[in-house]
Amino acid sequence: MEERPVEQCPFCTADLIGEKIPYSLRERYSPPYFSRLKIGIYNRKLDMITHWQCPFCKGVWERK
Known part of the structure; x- marks a missing residue:
């Protein structure tokens, strides 16, 4: 049995794994769990997501 991944908001510690x-349906998706829709903040100049935002507390942190 595979272990459930842990992904939490660093501010409010909300569980971001669904x-x-x-x-x-798994053949269409790569991760075995749904995400709780953390919000990606896109930088047009860099052409990539540079930060994430929590949908619950609206806290923003850098993408690693």
Whole structure:
């Protein structure tokens, strides 16, 4: 049995990992768990997501 990943907001410690993806749908998705939609903040100049934002507390942290 695979271990459930841990991903939390560094500010409010909200759990950002959602429900397990059903096996029948997994071939279309790479991670085995849904995400709780952390928000990517995009930098047009760098053409990449540079920060994440928590959908619950609106805290912003750098992408690692």
